[in-house]
Amino acid sequence: MTKRYLKEHNVSFEERNINQDPEYLDLLKQQGFKSVPVVMNSVSDPIVGFRPDSLKDLVG
Template sequence: MDNIVVYSKNNCMQCKMTKRYLSEHNVNFQEINVSNEPEYIDYLKGLGYQSVPVVMQNDNNPIVGFRPDALKGLVD
């Protein structure tokens, strides 16, 4: 699976756990850190999200928070 984007921020334990889970399962993803790129905060808020991590993949439903049960669906 491709085109996975993880929106995260600094000092976010759920973000770290989500990225670790994906990395340990060899899932390639692009990280957008809203602490370093604050313009994405308004983008996420505009979509109705109030917290990170938000994992988006193509047209699938986004995964919000550390959800190993949902992340399992991204593992080949």
């Protein structure tokens, strides 16, 4: 749902798939995340899970 939301709102992103590249899962665990998706950007704090209320801040 998060990826779909970003695509529908023309927000560019780089996907790092934990199933295809398990090292990303280790990286997320090291940073304290316990669930996915995690959206990281330079503008705000990471967004964990499908949070359209938070994702709307990336649209623009």
